[in-house]
Amino acid sequence: MVHCVVLAYPAQGHINPMHNFCKLLQQQGVKVTLVTTLSYSKNLQNIPASIALETISDGFDNRGFAESGNWKAYLERFWQVGPKTLAELLEKLGRSGDPVDCVVYNSFFPWALEVAKRFGIVGAVFLTQNMSVNSIYHHVQQGNLCVPLTKSEISLPLLPKLQT
Incomplete structure (x- = not known):
């Protein structure tokens, strides 16, 4: 075993x-x-x-x-x-x-x-975090999502729209 x-x-x-x-x-x-x-x-x-x-x-x-x-x-x-x-x-x-x-x-x-x-x-x-969180980190790292956020809603591939 x-x-x-x-x-x-x-x-x-x-x-x-x-x-x-x-x-x-x-x-x-x-x-x-x-x-x-x-x-x-x-x-x-x-x-x-x-x-x-x-x-x-x-x-x-x-x-x-x-x-x-x-x-x-x-x-x-x-x-x-x-x-x-x-x-x-x-x-x-x-x-x-x-x-x-x-x-x-x-x-x-x-x-x-x-x-x-x-x-x-x-x-x-x-990785103990939810994959959505890891996806957000990835998109920030890649420059696809800029922080600090300026919109109240964000949209990322394969995820539902997210509220800040």
């Missing part, structure tokens, strides 16, 4: 889409391990027993972001500690006879792909 680790950013707007993705993977016969930070795992509810839950450190294991004081300090520390503790988790799962075949990671954690590669594991990024 394929074993997939799904690494979620520790915030509800990121956990929920990835949790739903875990359920879809599981319906396809994939063994799923949902991974978040130790501090955020204390907030999780309604994770089915069939989805394993593991934690990594963000460097602020008691209260997460609240412990750090600001986003810059939080993210800097997480980027230092996260790759190390994800590697430790992958090693632990491998030693337990349950090796990981794939790491799906939140787009906020590009370092997760490098960790997966070190273990010879396939990695895939997961």
Whole structure:
């Protein structure tokens, strides 16, 4: 059976889409391990027993972001500690006879792909935002949509008209 680790950013707007993705993977016969930070795992509810839950450190294991004081300090520390503790988790799962075949990671954690590669594991990024939002970003980047917006309604290919 394929074993997939799904690494979620520790915030509800990121956990929920990835949790739903875990359920879809599981319906396809994939063994799923949902991974978040130790501090955020204390907030999780309604994770089915069939989805394993593991934690990594963000460097602020008691209260997460609240412990750090600001986003810059939080993210800097997480980027230092996260790759190390994800590697430790992958090693632990491998030693337990349950090796990981794939790491799906939140787009906020590009370092997760490098960790997966070190273990010879396939990695895939997961964008937690709605595709409409990603489409808007794309059109802004391409210069097809100028910001700040000057109209109250915008129209983009393959999307309904959007109100600002």
